[in-house]
Amino acid sequence: MAEPLLKVENLEAWYGESHILHGMDIEVREGEVVTLLGRNGAGKTTTLRSIMGLVGRRSGSVRFEGQELVGARSDRIARAGIALCPEERGIFASLDVTENLMLPPKVRDGGMDLDAIYTLFPNLKERARSPGTKLSGGEQQMLAIARILRTGAKLLMLDEPTEGLAPVIVQQIGRTIREIKERGFTVLLVEQNFRFAQTVADRHYVVEHGRVVDAVSNAELSGAMGRLHEYLGV
């Protein structure tokens, strides 16, 4: 089989003196939805941030479409076709919804147009002129996801998109992820909630102490519940 869309090998990363990632290995194939499961502090977010080039010191290999990106600047990584939707969402408070949506540069063809985005997120259309600060948590999350759908990025990395949101919003985000998968996007998802992860993902990696300790396909997930409970302590 051809090289996967994203191949992370032996990725290590540091925040200042603290060594956070100790050799992550992940593969994400085109069109897949893959999750990173793990407890708080396991290094899931750091993995996404390292792939995006936001962690100062990193080593190992991050290959995207065969291109080595581990030493690249963050803006180059974005232009290569990777987009990150961070946990804190990163909505710009001084811009309104439309401005936030239109802000990211188009990195290549194949992104969704505004109409399609508004069909997917009708709330955003209603609130097109609201400032970024006046949105509810769910709306902010949708805006954060919608914003990176427009750019043509191929790999979307979503960091805990369901955190702190009402069940009905969580369902809507689940639908969204399935929909964007159908549209051919590839998703790397960080989740604590594996019941949610189960409803959207093809495969799961379990992360502990900055490395992958287990990999489970979605079909095996129910059978692996015992193991997962142990890893995640839930």
Place this chain on the structure above:
Amino acid sequence: MASGHASTAPALLVPEAPGLLGLSGLGFNRAQSIAFLVMLGVLLVGPFLLYPVFLMKLLCFALFACAFNLLIGYVGLLSFGHAMFFGMGGYVAAHAAKVWGLTPELAILAGGVVGAGLGVVAGWVAIRRQGIYFAMITLALAQMVYFFCLQAPFTGGEDGIQRVPRGALFGAIDLSSDLTLYWVVAAVFLAGFLFINRIVHSPFGQVLKAIRENEPRATSLGYRTDDYKLVAFTLSATLAGIAGGTKALLFGIATLTDVYWAMSGEVVLMTLVGGLGTVFGPVVGAAVIVTMQNYLAEFGAWVTVIQGVIFVACVLAFRAGVVGELGRILKVRL
């Protein structure tokens, strides 16, 4: 989508509360349109009620403060060396008008070009660092420029460049009358003001605001933020140079005062008193400070002390500045 986001954006914008007289086309909201009309009115009747030279001085500083605000208010970069652009713009405009015999509009333009050149160099060095380091680098560079102005033969050292002719605009309109010059200065100010407003409301300006708010996020969305900061810095320096050049022609003199670090501090003061990151704040701030200097001049050295007290009072009582606070009370963006 087939074309870039910049070109398709305007068509997709949902119309907001309508502006007045099509002023929303300039990027103004309703409140800003009203404020702009008021400002325009003041500009029109001002010279008939007040001493035109005072008003012109005010407008030069207002443009200087607006240029400075573009950087601190919209990109979040605190330059503590903007006097180098203002002062150098003044020297070069004065030299161009007096020695090279250029017409005033070209002399002012020369001031802007020098501001731009200096801005590219200073910006290129300074944007590599943030916060206090950025401020200190710009201060250090400005001190070097000050020293250069003290030593270089063309600046006249302690004497400055004196008896600069106002000349004739486009070689045709004699500017020796204060009122004629006033309209020119007002036009320069207005052009600069609207230009800055255009920048702020363009897609480029939105990227600047995104950088101010969350630079790593702007980077990870795919923007090379250093490029944007450098362009903003250069634009700000250019406009500061134009403001300095206009002031030199107005008074017929370019001196070390305008390139001294205290001038860098004064523009910070004007912007803060008026309201950082507001469209009209720097204009109001410049008006407050210049008026104070003018009418308190009889107190001599005490002006600085009074200024200091007012500054502290402003920062303590209304941190958002006069205009910022007004906007908060009226619940509008000014």
